[in-house]
Amino acid sequence: MQLVRQKENSVTKRHRTAGVVLAALLTGAAASGCADGAGEADRQRPPAGQPGAAAAPEGPAAAAAKAERLKRAQAARAAVARKWGLAKVPLVAPAPPAVKPRVTTREGFEVEGGEALPPVFTAVPTKERIVFLTMDDGAEKDPELLRMMTELKIPYSAFISDYVVSDDYGYFKDMQARGVTLSNHTLNHRYLPGLSKAEQRREICGEQDKIEKHFGKRPTLFRPPYGNYNGDTLRVAQSCGIKAVPLWAAEAFPDRMEWREWDQDLHPGDIILTHFRGREDWDGSMADMVRRVMKTVTDKGYAVARLEDYV
Template sequence: MTMFWGRRGCGRITAALAATALAAGCATSQAAPGGPARPGAGSDGSPQARPQGSQGAGSGPAGALPRPGEVGRIKAGALPPVISSIPTKRKVVFLTIDDGWEQDPGFVRQVREQRIPITVFAMRQAVEAVGTPDRSGGQARFVGAGKWDYFRQLAEAGAPIENHTLTHPNLRLLGEAAQRQEICGASKVIRREIGARPVLFRPPFGNYNDATLQAAKACGMTAVLLWTATVQPGGKIAYQVPDKRLRPGDILLLHFRPNLERDFRILVSKIKRRGYELGDLQAYLKAAGVR
């Protein structure tokens, strides 16, 4: 996917996923059928408070947590901050994954069984397999295989499901009202399907403008997340710095592409060989003053 640089939580569980949920250590209290699993949004889509860190002891990802005084502050302003890395000198990086086309069950197993911390930025059309999938990693096998059930499993494994719009447009080409429709609309869908309302936003292609930040704020986003490196097919890291290496606080961007299970295994092994830990992004953002 071309990038233009410029720029949790058990959800409601279907009967078919009950066994998986219990094995993953999810809480068993649920909302009535069709109702939200947690306090959510008003009828106009305005955000309500969203609980964080709801996994019990021994469940969820075992990501590195910030040490006292480790993380620098991210300057707060009237609009959500735009963040491409976390201000830390510790050798820790953060894994994020976008869209939702290729729903490989092996990836969920890796995240759950190895307790790998990831943050998911879901795009509705990709999750629901509407349109043309990203085949840049090869021939796809699992496009839309589980739809939102797949993302409920990721949430049950400890991965926050955040916002990547409804249809993946270039937001710079849209007015603020249209951008708000994309962002707020995606949050409503995720809240309904997962049971937790997103608080982080990733603009498609990394493209945003002032109207994007205004819309993101109106839709309850606390931060706009970019990245410092992308992960290409084969687990290859494509850096955006001249020295072509990992740096403390890097945010890495993956996509739900073919061969994800294999590529993810290669990536995690590569990061650890280089002496880096995988961090809990939400905990680090909180330590940096982003709520």
């Protein structure tokens, strides 16, 4: 604010005039300061629409429009759920955390050596009522699965083995384009603890190379076949770019769920395993499997979240 200083005037008869002028100038300066931004606090306040700015109050019309949009979106989700034979609309997962939780190896899953190795775990530490859906191998390439998961907006992760996906890389490229992360499940799905370190390197790092070549991105997640591994497995995996080894707490089939935990139940952060299988292996299709797992998840009050947002 511009300051005005009154000049001294020894002429008494002009005191009143000078006082009037001074008052006018101070008033104008104050008005100028307000016009410039109403003081320092206002100058530091973010403009509307930028981070930190206070939200403009919603009028009745805006609130009604928002409510109508939410109503229509929920109706659309219900229609899609009915289309795919789900009795209930899948719950929506909360926004992922700004910082991913620290994942450590589950007690009892450690290997000898003690050095820092990729963590092996069956659940992600979180208090949110969310679980994670993962699919292994890649033998069944059901186009219905891609449509179903896309329309229902259910996230999932794929752990693929080259020996069963190499006949149709295009199917998994389509899956990747729909937002699914493709991770490592070895070249040939062999029992890793029975192999030499060199053979394990071929299985694990060889699959890293295949995925990078055909899908453009080197995985950071790895799941050993059958969930079996040893110290060499983790050391080799780490050497070719693996950061974490998610196993599973439950497994989904078209007709049932199987559980690792004693209470036969879901818990926040649990990882669910299933496979790319069809009627040749199951009494049902992949769509049937999704219906089973989503009934279980939704009935228990959980939403499916994207694993890579947390690991």
